[in-house]
Amino acid sequence: MLASCLTLAILGSISFNWSFETSQSYIFSIVDGEDGSIWCATAGGIIHYDPLNGWLDSYSYPEMPWIGAIDLLFDNSLMWVATGGGGLALLQEDSTWKVFSSYEGIPGSGHVYSVYDAGGYIWVGSDGGLSRGNTDTFLPIDADLTGGAFTATKVTDITGIGNTMYLATDRGVYSLDLGGSIFNPGSWTSYEDSTLILGIDDIYIASADSVFGYGSGGVSQMIGDSWIRLLDYSASSDSVVTGLLVTEDGLIAACRKVLLYNGGIWEHYGSGYPDGRYASCLSEVFGKIWCGYGLLAANCCDTGNGLGYLENGIWESLRVPGMGGPSCYQMARDEDRVYLGSHRVGLMAFYPDSGWAAFNNLTADMPRALRTYSAAKSGCSGIWTGTYHFGLTWIDDRETYSMDDDTIITYVSDSLSGLPPDVVQIVAPLLNNQVVMLASQSGALLVAQEAYWQTPDEPSGIVAVSGEPEDGNLQWTTRSETDGLANKNIQMMFPCGDDSLWIAFASENGCQLLVHGGDPIDKSSDTWYPGYGQAYTTSSGLASNKVFCFAREADGDILVGTGNGISRWTGSLFVDVAGVSGSVKAMQVDNNEVIWCMTEAAVYSIDGGDVTKFTRSNSIYISTNRMENEFSSLNPEDGTVNFSSIVGLWSIISQQSHDESPDLLFYPQPFLPLEEELHIAWSGSFDQIEVKFFSLTGEYLGCVPADSWEDWIWDGTMNGAVLASGVYFVLVERDGDVFRCKIAVVR
Secondary structure (H helix, E strand, C coil), X not given: CHHHHHHXXXXXXXXXXXXXXXXXXXXXXXXXXXXXXXXXXXXXXXXXXXXXXXXXXXXXCCCCCCCCEEEEEEECCEEEEXXXXXXXXXXXXXXXXXXXXXXXXXXXXXXXXXXXXXXXXXXXXXXXXXXXECCCCEEEECCCCCXXXXXXXXXXXXXXXXXXXXXXXXXXXXXXXXXXXXXXXXXXXXXXXXXXXXCCCEEEEEECCEEEEEECCEEEEEECCEEEEEEECCCCXXXXXXXXXXXXXXXXXXXXXXXXXXXXXXXXXXXXXXXXXXXXXXXXXXXXXXXXXXXXXXXXXXXXXXXXXXXXXXXXXXXXXXXXXXXXXXXXXXXXXXXXXXXXXXXXXXXXXXXXXXXXXXXXXXXXXXXXXXXXXXXCCCEEEECCCCCEEEEECCCCCCXXXXXXXXXXXXXXXXXXXXXXEEECCCCCCCCCEEEEECCEEEEECCCCCCCCCCCCCEEEEECCXXXXXXXXXXXXXXXXXXXXXXXXXXXXXXXXXXXXXXXXXXXEEEECCCCCCCCCCCEEEXXXXXXXCHHHCCCCCCEEEEEECCCCCEEEEEECEEEEECCCCEEEECCXXXXXXXXXXXXXXXXXXXXXXXXXXXXXXXEEEECCCXXXXXXXXXXXXXXXXXXXXXXXXXXXXXXXXXXEEECCCEECCCCCEEEXXXXXXXXXXXXXXXXXXXXXXXXXXXXXXXXXXXXXXXXXXXXXXXXXXXXXXXXXXXXXXXXXXXXXXXXXXXXXXXX
């Protein structure tokens, strides 16, 4: 999906197309497709695998009604899908979806755990209880309906054998005699007294006399009318059993790896199960034992590592295509490659010819995977990222999908203990080991740091880095409160041109502007606004002292995303931008000068005086309330605006004429500013033109206008400052049309 966004040609009048990219690597359940294939319900949708033909078509949002799937049920030519927030979904014979929510009899807020077919009905367990029904409607089943026999208000699993159906609920285990009536209390049996404290979230039935319960409490077995524990996880808050199977070898459980119950002892089942993979489910399909390879811990139920299967006693891995994790952060581009920070899987990287990879401590010589927020491209080769608490990391991936020849160096303020010896760490003049975000300006890298809350006296601020890491010639410059910063805890940085840097502070500490001499390494000409050690706040006209993000309009005005909408900096004061309410988490101005911003409730577009609010009522966007390092980016080559979120990457493509003109030529190429000026060769109209410059990461750098293309020249400077060597996108406006090109500057 992302690949199509990166290569889309934009034509026609203005319109907005939405796209969404998320991860399908965490698997909740594995179902037999009855044709030699398997179907998996994942945190990012539904995937379909055929051992003979590989990965088949999958369903993800918005192709299916919700982002994630928990359970699947095939009923003839129909597919029922239990979703993790979007109700019960039904894929009908005509390939259209029908959704059942509380209005159609599925109690609760839309989180469905289990769907089961028995007794001529479809039975559904949800966060609101139990219901049964068909393709038309459902009937909620509660204490009033059952004469007080069934009192559960949450049902996490439904299964059965013969005429007996078992339910795992918030009130323990129940059974229902399907030969009777749900309205007859005598049809129900409650095992609350013996199961409520056992932590049973799911039921597994091997035979009529082998009924098991499993979940956060471990594994229990039903003996007569009583239940006994076989594996006790009741005192282990980070442990859970996610699947059970009875095989010819005995009872096996999915938990920390896969365990076999053998003579009262639990031991590892099979060899070669990978480290750092908490089994997320367990199933036996066409003669093989399958499991979901989870990640790190039982409570990490959105990011996984695809499918595992047992082959001749050895666990093998089957990678699921797509993003490694849904919870994503800062994005950077290097030529045709995209890098994206994540919460759990390190630095994700997209290679157009190969797909997604992830740099973390399990795949590469990285310090760790958790909270790798940042990604940036500076003037040196390679890409930069930061792992919170674990310093600043430089990666030279040699522009290839393979990691065999990569060079990775991590820079820390203090040496990190407990890392593998292959992790190269160099002590450097960072202010601390916390890296919040990264930016690039005038060929240098800017590192935003914060003083971790448990050690508030720790030095913090901004660090500028230049040079080539592999050559060992890095230069470092720190800026802290003693240099003029108004606050040590940096939340966001926004470079403008070559010499201006807007800085947002955490909590409610406003923002500040640093103007330097065009070289971030040199502090000698630093000027701070509104003053040394001072910040702009509501007293300066800001809508709120909470500042989350910035953007720059084509005319140079700075937009500030705050906790109470958007403020515009006019050069002397801040004024409110009407039409947007709430906390503005991330913001971007697209190629058509439309302002896009994401809040806790919606995405807004501001086009002149027209404000449009996008929610699920008029778009595919699903809002989330995360307020932790949200980011946006612009691909100036195709006009795509991206917003990172906890559920994945949102893309908005503004469709207007931004096409390449075959007779538009910038010369000479590459451009050597010290030798001559850059010119345009073109045919057609001699009307006034404007050439807008963008960095590869989408930062708007400035505009060079002229009365006609024949009069247009450029000397290699922008806003009075020298533009560094590199490749830049340019958008040329003429006669109401916009054309795109690339230019290379070599100094």
